[in-house]
Amino acid sequence: MNILLLGPPGAGKGTQGERVAERLGVPKIATGDVLRAAVREGTSMGLAAKGFMDRGALVPDDVILGIVKEALATPEMSSGVVLDGVVRTVPQAQGLKRVFADLRRSLDCVLMFDIADDEVVRRLGGRTVCERCQTPYTGKAPGDPCPRPGCGGTLVRRKDDEPSAIRTRMQAYREQTEPVVAWYRADGTHFIRIDAVGAVDDVTRRVVEALDECGSEGERR
Numbered sequence: 001m002n003i004l005l006l007g008p009p010g011a012g013k014g015t016q017g018e019r020v021a022e023r024l025g026v027p028k029i030a031t032g033d034v035l036r037a038a039v040r041e042g043t044s045m046g047l048a049a050k051g052f053m054d055r056g057a058l059v060p061d062d063v064i065l066g067i068v069k070e071a072l073a074t075p076e077m078s079s080g081v082v083l084d085g086v087v088r089t090v091p092q093a094q095g096l097k098r099v100f101a102d103l104r105r106s107l108d109c110v111l112m113f114d115i116a117d118d119e120v121v122r123r124l125g126g127r128t129v130c131e132r133c134q135t136p137y138t139g140k141a142p143g144d145p146c147p148r149p150g151c152g153g154t155l156v157r158r159k160d161d162e163p164s165a166i167r168t169r170m171q172a173y174r175e176q177t178e179p180v181v182a183w184y185r186a187d188g189t190h191f192i193r194i195d196a197v198g199a200v201d202d203v204t205r206r207v208v209e210a211l212d213e214c215g216s217e218g219e220r221r
């Protein structure tokens, strides 16, 4: 199955996306992770993206579509993929549709993670990530050791989790990403809204139900 996860920053797309990918036995691609790796490695794409990312703005569509095109053409992504944060503008949604069409594939489902603004601010403001393994945590302080056994990394705050960048990211979401919802509805893509508030396992249960709905719909088609 090819699944797209949509929703504001901090909605839990990364965490739930890992679980969805594992359940479906397909890889997950998150453009945010690809871009952060490029920044760390100092590639030309990373250098070009860094300024946008640090202030919480969106990276240009052609950069994102380049990443997506390259990733989807790889053999390991040929039997399905979970796309996390990959579509944040209408031109990206249109571009992804073209990339899939060229590969004679299409999106099976869009899962939209629904969460209120104040909960996003609360989650992102309290988030740290391990500088080494990149695992996100809540309720830990920058400088704490990474709790993952054997990692040995230190937790840091992401630059774009600072208050001014959070405001910019939420504005980008409202202005550029929310219109994507209407676009997918008009396109006729199977679209399921998920309540993203609550314990991680509860949200996972809702996601699994959505995947079942998505799978049975796929069989009927």
Ligand code: AMP
Binding pocket: 009, 030, 031, 032, 033, 035, 052, 053, 054, 056, 057, 058, 059, 060, 064, 084, 085, 086, 087, 088, 089, 092, 160, 169
């Ligand atoms: P994330 O880890 O998903 O929160 O993404 C971190 C940052 O990477 C975003 O704030 C954007 O600057 C950039 N980014 C990731 N995915 C996209 C996308 N599909 N379109 C534009 N920018 C993106």
